Amino acid sequence: MNLVVDIGNTSIKLASVNFNHQVVDMLRVDSWSDAAVLPFLSKNGLFANGIVSTVRNEPMELDLTQYVKGSLLFFDSSFKIPIANGYDTPATLGLDRLAAAVGANNIFPNSNVLVVDCGTAITIDLISSAACFEGGNISLGLHTRFKALASFTSKLPLVDVDGPFPLVGKNTTDAIRAGVINSVLFELDAYIDRFTSLHPDLKVLFTGGDAFFFDGKLKNTIFVVPNLVVQGLNRILEYNV
Numbered sequence: 001m002n003l004v005v006d007i008g009n010t011s012i013k014l015a016s017v018n019f020n021h022q023v024v025d026m027l028r029v030d031s032w033s034d035a036a037v038l039p040f041l042s043k044n045g046l047f048a049n050g051i052v053s054t055v056r057n058e059p060m061e062l063d064l065t066q067y068v069k070g071s072l073l074f075f076d077s078s079f080k081i082p083i084a085n086g087y088d089t090p091a092t093l094g095l096d097r098l099a100a101a102v103g104a105n106n107i108f109p110n111s112n113v114l115v116v117d118c119g120t121a122i123t124i125d126l127i128s129s130a131a132c133f134e135g136g137n138i139s140l141g142l143h144t145r146f147k148a149l150a151s152f153t154s155k156l157p158l159v160d161v162d163g164p165f166p167l168v169g170k171n172t173t174d175a176i177r178a179g180v181i182n183s184v185l186f187e188l189d190a191y192i193d194r195f196t197s198l199h200p201d202l203k204v205l206f207t208g209g210d211a212f213f214f215d216g217k218l219k220n221t222i223f224v225v226p227n228l229v230v231q232g233l234n235r236i237l238e239y240n241v
Contacts, residue, residue, distance in 0.1 A: 001018055001045075002016070002234055003017075003047040003067065004016075004017055004230050005050070005052040005054075005064070006096070007053065007055065007056050008096055009055055009120040010030075011029065012029050013026060013028050014040050015027075017234045021106070021231060021234060023230060027040040034061065034062045037062065046069045048068075048070055049068060049069075049070040050073070051074075051237040052072070052075065053075040053095045054095075055095060070241060073241070075236060077090050077095070077098075079236060080239060081098065082105070082131075082235060083105050085098070094123070096117070097115075097117065099236060100228045101125055102232035103225070103228040103233075105131050106231065106235050107228075108203045108205075109131070110129055112127070113126070113202070113204075114126055114127075114202055115228070116191075117208040118141060118142065118209065118213070120143070121141050123137070124137045124139075126195065129199075141210065143160075143161075146161075157172070157173065161177070161213060165180075184214075188218060189220055192220040204220060204222045205222070206222045206224045207225050
């Protein structure tokens, strides 16, 4: 088993991944706590190798090397990866975006793949059939848009996703929910349509905390892979040990 630690903006995932690339156990927490992660590490025994990826600046006090028999890698932009990186500024590319691209290429090799990561931000990235990360776009995530409306206006309330989102809202709560959710749906469908016009064989993968929310709500066909970043990190780990 390999240990994969994915420290994202919203949550932290610790995963045990077997040699068939399957996630067999996972712990998800909002913030790092030794007390919270120790039971997971202890019950999974000694891992063969491990990789840690983080987009946060928080220090991690626990020494994970005691739980890994072989190599424990701390992923950064200097790592070798099994795809080409066409980003102009690779040092500024989010490690989660890069790992998701590797995971997408591993699932659909020799295919054009669009990866939509729906979390604090929505990222839309293209991986070509030639196994190259071509780049992508960054937008506000679903919940971030709700928070922005409440934070930067004096009278609009904070609304969540639960509830109706009609085409035309008849009250302020429904109007906010409909405005935010429909705008994201229209935005994502338009992106998928445009990329599909350029790449008719396009595969579309959704991942991130809000990925399942969009499943069945878009007019386009998508594949939801909730652990895409974890799968990509495991592939990068194997490529470097």
